[in-house]
Amino acid sequence: MRYFFLLLKRSRVLLYFLLLESLAFAWIVNRRSYQRSQFISATTEVKGNFEGLAAKTKAYLNLKEENEQLARENLRLRESLDESFIFQNFGADTVNSSTYKQRYTYVDAQVISSSHFKVENYILINKGRLSGLEDNMGVIGPSGVVGVISAVSKHFARVIPIINPNLRISAELAQDGYFGPLRWSGENYRESSIQDIPPYANVKSGDTVKTDGRSAYFPRGITIGLVKATTLQSDQNFLEVTVSLGTDFSKLRNVYVVKDLWINELDSLNNSQ
Amino acid sequence: MKLLKSAFALVVLLFVQIFVLNNFLFEGYLNPYIYIAYILFLPPRTSAFATLSLAFLIGAVVDVFEGGYGVHTAASVFIAFLKPLIFRIFRTGKNELSKSSEVKQLGLLRSLAYLLTGIFLHHFVLFSIENFAWDSFMPLLMRSLYSSLFSFTFVLLYQLWNYRR
16 A cells, blocks of 8 residues: 555656546547537637637728628629519419518628638628527538537627538538538648449539538538539449538638527427427 | 747647637647647746646646647746757857847748748647657658747737737
């Protein structure tokens, strides 16, 4: 027993080191717990207040480019308005507009801090619970999908962008309709890849990649990016499609949060036995 | 008084780290982590327990503000543990541990090498834990190397400013 205590005394620095290291690793491993999300919500508030200040000054420097980007988006939206189409009724049937119900609404927000060179990137935006934001709402930008909200505080929200390996969304090749999970490999923030596309799919570089409505975060048909290349997966059975992303995360500023008005109905259906 | 000064230096260092370097410079890819220099330059007589505890605290503070969840804590505790070993590598052999600082004991050139080694090891451990996989080893190594060179430069700038004060 004496020798045991002697040993304990001699290796006390090592033991203390191991204790601290295991605490740190426990922290790393438990990152998905409920306590963590509560904790993040609190620190998000503090950090958001600080960085909102810095982001405001930064915004003035980018005003011109942002305006151009928004103007381009306005143009695109205007083109898709009803008044940009000719309505041709051939007398066969009538369209009852009351059968169309609104499913998605949008909340605009600004990015106040973001990273894109780390492996696990995150974005903070300047709207939170008070603006009606909740976890798992989709976020899109002027030129494509951005990510999904992972934590909200009173005035701020944290977004997991699609350039974070922890987020997987379902993506669809707009031309032939094949779909697969979009997952980021952690290397280049301008590229991501879709797995499990069947080898007989006729994928050409330059094809559009869109959301397919299977992951509940986004409406169908929001641009994700363009096909860059295809390679055979290591299992030799499926194709992996490299996508160059539409959103440039190094200059992202204005985003829209997607609110699905029917989410409760869908959820209750999904959770029913 | 000396303790107070050291604490103040730590607060300044952490503030610069969290609110300046983590946000604006190089957009994260070459994110310099200068807080580790504080641990490397603690007086050699500081007890191992104090060094480890301090490393844990500093790492935790950086983690909380950066959303790293223990990554920085693990890396800086690791370096605090290895510190005597790294120091012994660059020691000339004849001089015993004295009260004087690392720089005085090692001489300028050796202390720069000591600092660079410490920073590189810290970054390598940090990025490894962040990746949680070794499958992209070369990019990891290059990223650690470039980032540690950047951190090294920033630490030198910081020291310069500190000495002139």
